[in-house]
Amino acid sequence: AQSVAQPEDQVNVAEGNPLTVKCTYSVSGNPYLFWYVQYPNRGLQFLLKYITGDNLVKGSYGFEAEFNKSQTSFHLKKPSALVSDSALYFCAVRVPSGGYQKVTFGTGTKLQVIP
Amino acid sequence: DTEVTQTPKHLVMGMTNKKSLKCEQHMGHRAMYWYKQKAKKPPELMFVYSYEKLSINESVPSRFSPECPNSSLLNLHLHALQPEDSALYLCASSQGGSGHNEKLFFGSGTQLSVL
Numbered sequence: 668a669q670s671v672a673q674p675e676d677q678v679n680v681a682e683g684n685p686l687t688v689k690c691t692y693s694v695s696g697n698p699y700l701f702w703y704v705q706y707p708n709r710g711l712q713f714l715l716k717y718i719t720g721d722n723l724v725k726g727s728y729g730f731e732a733e734f735n736k737s738q739t740s741f742h743l744k745k746p747s748a749l750v751s752d753s754a755l756y757f758c759a760v761r762v763p764s765g766g767y768q769k770v771t772f773g774t775g776t777k778l779q780v781i782p
Numbered sequence: 783d784t785e786v787t788q789t790p791k792h793l794v795m796g797m798t799n800k801k802s803l804k805c806e807q808h809m810g811h812r813a814m815y816w817y818k819q820k821a822k823k824p825p826e827l828m829f830v831y832s833y834e835k836l837s838i839n840e841s842v843p844s845r846f847s848p849e850c851p852n853s854s855l856l857n858l859h860l861h862a863l864q865p866e867d868s869a870l871y872l873c874a875s876s877q878g879g880s881g882h883n884e885k886l887f888f889g890s891g892t893q894l895s896v897l
Binding site for chain 1 (some may be wrong): 786788822823824825827830838872874884885886887888889890891893
């Protein structure tokens with residue numbers, strides 16, 4: 668089965684410090700990986716995606732993610748955390764399903780940035 | 783316009799009621815989705831419409847009935863729901879091609895409570 672895993676339910680980081688939210692994947696063939704963020708009582712917002720090419724992907728709001736094929740990881744990073752980054756973060760993979768594509772999400776990681 | 787609009791934002795219904803959730807987008811997207819999300823859990827795919835035809839049904843109970851009247855609208859008809867169906871229902875859309883790099887655009891969701 669093709670899936671993503673987020674090993675941490677919650678990550679706490681001090682404002683101004685670098686942050687990392689972890690994601691590992693299990694995909695046969697080429698992985699198509701995404702990060703989404705969800706603020707309270709809102710839908711999910713796209714942050715960035717990896718399809719092919721450069722292993723370092725830059726996205727919205729200063730976030731970036733590093734694709735590592737040997738470690739099957741796609742960790743989300745930001746050099747300097749803001750209190751407003753506090754939210755729920757989902758890693759996702761797009762997989763084929765009967766000729767169509769569907770997106771499967773990881774279990775989510777709550778990021779808490781402490782002032 | 784890069785929004786997906788969902789109405790109502792909140793809905794409380796009894797187990798014998800019939801209600802409908804509505805979703806609208808004007809981005810010209812040809813794929814539309816319904817997801818169900820329990821608190822602090824990832825969204826779970828329910829249905830996918832591609833070019834106004836139902837392409838994926840994730841074995842959803844028949845008390846949930848999707849409808850796609852045209853390329854901009856997506857409905858979810860609810861009948862005889864159970865309390866365990868209480869959740870945040872998210873609508874999403876994407877361009878609708880077969881490409882792997884499509885990102886999803888989400889609405890803010892309908893928070894459903896079944897009494």
